[in-house]
Amino acid sequence: MGIRTFITILILLSLLNCSSGYVELHDPAKLPLAENYDASKTRMLEAEDCGSHILILFPVSINTRFRKAYRKLMNFVSFDEVMIELSIEESWTYILVGTRYCTTLRAKIAKVNETVSEKK
Numbered sequence: 001m002g003i004r005t006f007i008t009i010l011i012l013l014s015l016l017n018c019s020s021g022y023v024e025l026h027d028p029a030k031l032p033l034a035e036n037y038d039a040s041k042t043r044m045l046e047a048e049d050c051g052s053h054i055l056i057l058f059p060v061s062i063n064t065r066f067r068k069a070y071r072k073l074m075n076f077v078s079f080d081e082v083m084i085e086l087s088i089e090e091s092w093t094y095i096l097v098g099t100r101y102c103t104t105l106r107a108k109i110a111k112v113n114e115t116v117s118e119k120k
Contacts, residue, residue: 037110047072050102
C-alpha cells in the first residue's frame with residue numbers, strides 16, 4: 001500500500017466520524033400550556049456525557065454524547081412531568097493524548113396538573 005492510498009483511507013475514515021445521529025427534542029407545540037403545570041414546583045435535573053479526540057484524528061464517543069446525555073436526563077422524567085427549560089453546556093479539557101469533550105444538559109422539570117394528566 002502506497003503512502004497516497006494510506007492517506008486517502010485515513011482521510012475517508014476521519015470524515016466518516018464527522019456525523020452524529022438525530023436527537024429529537026420535545027415539540028414545543030405538544031407541551032402543556034403554562035396553566036397546566038405548576039412552574040413554582042419544579043426540580044432541576046442534570047446529565048452529562050463525554051467523548052474524546054485522541055491525537056486529533058480519532059474520535060471516541062464524540063458524536064453520541066448529546067444523545068446519551070439526553071437519554072440519561074429523560075430516564076429521570078416520569079410520564080406526568082414535563083421539561084419546561086433545557087440548557088446545554090459544552091466543555092473541553094486537554095488530556096495527554098488529545099482532548100476530552102463533555103456535554104452537560106440541565107433541565108427544569110415541572111409536574112403536570114392532575115386534571116391534565118388524567119385526560120391523557
